[in-house]
Amino acid sequence: MENLLSITPYPLLSVCIWLLLLFLAMYLARKPFHRSMTAFGRVIYNSMRLAASSVKLSEKRLIVRNREVLMNNGLEMAERKVEREFDRIAASVQRDLEGYPQVQRKLTENLLKLEADYEKCTAIPQSLSDWVKVIDAIANIRPTGDRMVVNMLEEIHNTLIEQHKSAVERHRRDMAERHGILSRMVPFWRGVQKTVDGIEKAILNLSQRSKKIDRYMADYEKIRAQTDSAERQLSSSSLTQFFISGLVLAVAAVGAIINFNLVALPMSEMVGGSNYLGIFKISDVAGLMVVCLEVVLGFFLMDALRITHLFDSIGSMEDKKRRIAFWFLLGGLTLFAGFESALALMRDRMAADMEALRQSLAGVENTELATSSIPRIGQMIMGFILPFILTFVAIPFESFISSSRTVIGIIGAWMLRTLAFVLRLVGNLGFYLGRLIINIYDLVIFPALWVEGAIGQKISRPREEKVRTEATAPDEAARTSQMETVSLPKEATE
Amino acid sequence: MRRCGAIWCAIVLFCLMGCSGGAERARGIYVLLDTSGTYAGELKKAQAIINYLLGTLQPGDTLVVGRIDTGSFSEKDIIAKARFDQRPSMANTQKRAFQKKIDAFIGAVTDSGFTDISGGILQAIETLNESGAGRKYILIFSDLQEELAKGYVRDVPFPLTGFQVVALNVTKLRNDNQDPKNYLVRVEEWRKKTEKGGGQWRVVNDLERLGALFEQ
Numbered sequence: 001m002e003n004l005l006s007i008t009p010y011p012l013l014s015v016c017i018w019l020l021l022l023f024l025a026m027y028l029a030r031k032p033f034h035r036s037m038t039a040f041g042r043v044i045y046n047s048m049r050l051a052a053s054s055v056k057l058s059e060k061r062l063i064v065r066n067r068e069v070l071m072n073n074g075l076e077m078a079e080r081k082v083e084r085e086f087d088r089i090a091a092s093v094q095r096d097l098e099g100y101p102q103v104q105r106k107l108t109e110n111l112l113k114l115e116a117d118y119e120k121c122t123a124i125p126q127s128l129s130d131w132v133k134v135i136d137a138i139a140n141i142r143p144t145g146d147r148m149v150v151n152m153l154e155e156i157h158n159t160l161i162e163q164h165k166s167a168v169e170r171h172r173r174d175m176a177e178r179h180g181i182l183s184r185m186v187p188f189w190r191g192v193q194k195t196v197d198g199i200e201k202a203i204l205n206l207s208q209r210s211k212k213i214d215r216y217m218a219d220y221e222k223i224r225a226q227t228d229s230a231e232r233q234l235s236s237s238s239l240t241q242f243f244i245s246g247l248v249l250a251v252a253a254v255g256a257i258i259n260f261n262l263v264a265l266p267m268s269e270m271v272g273g274s275n276y277l278g279i280f281k282i283s284d285v286a287g288l289m290v291v292c293l294e295v296v297l298g299f300f301l302m303d304a305l306r307i308t309h310l311f312d313s314i315g316s317m318e319d320k321k322r323r324i325a326f327w328f329l330l331g332g333l334t335l336f337a338g339f340e341s342a343l344a345l346m347r348d349r350m351a352a353d354m355e356a357l358r359q360s361l362a363g364v365e366n367t368e369l370a371t372s373s374i375p376r377i378g379q380m381i382m383g384f385i386l387p388f389i390l391t392f393v394a395i396p397f398e399s400f401i402s403s404s405r406t407v408i409g410i411i412g413a414w415m416l417r418t419l420a421f422v423l424r425l426v427g428n429l430g431f432y433l434g435r436l437i438i439n440i441y442d443l444v445i446f447p448a449l450w451v452e453g454a455i456g457q458k459i460s461r462p463r464e465e466k467v468r469t470e471a472t473a474p475d476e477a478a479r480t481s482q483m484e485t486v487s488l489p490k491e492a493t494e
Numbered sequence: 495m496r497r498c499g500a501i502w503c504a505i506v507l508f509c510l511m512g513c514s515g516g517a518e519r520a521r522g523i524y525v526l527l528d529t530s531g532t533y534a535g536e537l538k539k540a541q542a543i544i545n546y547l548l549g550t551l552q553p554g555d556t557l558v559v560g561r562i563d564t565g566s567f568s569e570k571d572i573i574a575k576a577r578f579d580q581r582p583s584m585a586n587t588q589k590r591a592f593q594k595k596i597d598a599f600i601g602a603v604t605d606s607g608f609t610d611i612s613g614g615i616l617q618a619i620e621t622l623n624e625s626g627a628g629r630k631y632i633l634i635f636s637d638l639q640e641e642l643a644k645g646y647v648r649d650v651p652f653p654l655t656g657f658q659v660v661a662l663n664v665t666k667l668r669n670d671n672q673d674p675k676n677y678l679v680r681v682e683e684w685r686k687k688t689e690k691g692g693g694q695w696r697v698v699n700d701l702e703r704l705g706a707l708f709e710q
Binding site: 265268269272273274275276350353354357358360361362363 | 519520545546548549552553554555580581582583585586589590593
């Protein structure tokens with residue numbers, strides 16, 4: 001450094017000389033520097049643009065893929081709904097309309113009985129004999145005072161009265177009989193009405209279900225047509241499912257932790273309390289494995305019931321085999337539940353023993369531990385119930401997995417979009433950085449440029465005057481050729 | 495298929511390598527009780543410490559209690575020794591038996607004429623090395639005033655690599671009060687001896703802090 005400053009006796013002068021030389025060098029290297037900086041800016045700009053378009057392309061592909069997945073899921077869901085409705089209709093038809101011939105026969109029988117009874121009711125009661133009219137005519141003959149005639153007429157009169165009495169009685173008996181028939185008709189009427197009501201209900205149910213199927217089919221068609229509204233609907237539904245199932249899974253995780261705590265301590269009594277697998281105690285690992293096995297059994301059980309569809313091989317089993325698998329899994333789960341309940345009992349005893357030891361070590365005399373059996377029973381019940389509760393984790397888990405595919409896709413697309421934006425931003429920044437460096441460079445060597453401008457003006461002025469005199473129109477092209485402009489690429493302005 | 499097999503093999507191998515008896519995690523604690531006349535009165539505190547240790551130690555850990563007397567480098571000076579069973583219930587039974595032994599010893603302890611701390615430490619090193627414990631502690635419950643009987647030589651170095659030696663409840667003697675330098679020199683000598691043997695030295699007079707010692 002000292003050598004550099006000692007080229008003249010005055011350091012300041014040396015500095016000035018060096019600066020002058022530096023400016024000169026910079027002035028001479030101006031054009032190559034400008035070119036290299038412009039190229040540098042363009043390299044950054046173009047490479048970033050290229051990367052951004054590549055990322056954008058990936059984003060588009062991901063969006064398309066997401067859409068496909070979303071639509072497929074939606075289609076599957078809609079198919080499942082329609083299938084379920086058809087199953088219900090089949091069950092309803094089987095239940096209500098399968099016995100329709102019997103119903104019809106019963107109905108016909110009832111109607112025939114009703115008809116017969118009706119006919120019985122409408123049977124005209126026997127009228128009075130014809131001779132009653134003759135007697136009535138005789139009875140109307142005026143008395144002549146003849147005793148014999150009087151007696152005869154009295155006899156006739158008495159006979160007639162008796163006949164009337166018996167006729168009235170017979171009539172009453174017939175009427176009572178008809179009333180009896182009518183009252184016996186009531187249950188048949190009711191039976192007929194009930195049968196008809198049942199048929200009406202079944203038909204109504206079928207009608208409602210068919211309307212539902214129509215609605216599902218409309219949704220299905222909308223999804224098949226891959227409309228934007230269907231996509232929005234499915235996407236929103238997927239997000240909702242993701243958060244709700246995530247929340248439920250978090251709650252289930254807490255349950256699993258409680259379950260694990262019930263199991264871990266007594267497991268140390270079985271597999272030892274001082275063995276390790278990696279950094280974990282074997283007893284803890286065993287406890288965790290019991291809980292995980294219960295959850296896995298629960299998954300299989302739910303699949304066997306066709307509530308979830310995590311494993312195709314279980315869901316697509318023959319019904320008979322699937323039923324066997326279901327009972328087998330349920331038995332396994334019950335065994336696990338019993339085992340865990342026993343472990344909970346063991347845990348309680350171990351905890352009591354440890355507490356007794358601690359008190360004894362602490363020198364507490366006449367240790368009286370809580371003898372209530374409520375906590376023990378509570379733990380046992382919890383140990384038995386929790387495996388069954390954990391079974392239902394399969395439902396939110398399936399929902400979480402299927403919706404997370406969509407959510408991850410959405411997040412991935414968003415990240416790619418952001419990355420593309422950042423790349424474009426970096427590209428533009430790189431381009432303008434090149435421009436900035438060029439301008440700063442020119443600013444540093446502005447004295448040289450000023451001198452160049454001044455000399456250039458002196459040289460060009462006489463020429464211009466000469467040209468102006470020769471031609472009136474100004475030559476704009478010549479002026480612009482002197483200006484150094486680095487135009488921004490068209491893409492950068494986008 | 496072959497790749498799957500290789501992955502499974504790697505997992506099984508990892509599990510087998512990771513699977514251990516836990517010996518390197520197990521703690522081995524040797525408590526040396528000074529029964530010399532100057533310290534015998536402090537043994538009740540030692541009893542409380544041992545009870546605390548019994549409550550803290552886990553299955554697989556080892557606890558040995560030995561006495562410091564005229565000649566401590568002897569198995570006969572081991573009062574109680576237990577490697578706690580893998581099963582917690584069995585370990586609890588062992589702890590109860592251990593406690594009984596200690597109670598009996600504290601109740602019938604007689605003052606020893608001399609104080610062979612070095613012999614006790616050598617015995618502790620031997621016993622704990624045999625136990626195979628991963629973390630080894632020697633707790634010296636003494637005033638650290640060594641007095642050897644005539645004919646006892648204890649100028650052997652202590653091979654204490656991997657050991658933590660903790661002096662507990664180091665009481666001050668009468669002349670310590672007159673000249674604290676004696677106390678400081680005494681403690682410093684034991685620290686030097688321990689660190690020379692590759693061990694870590696610590697003094698804990700506040701017995702409440704004992705828990706933090708084993709948590710480290």
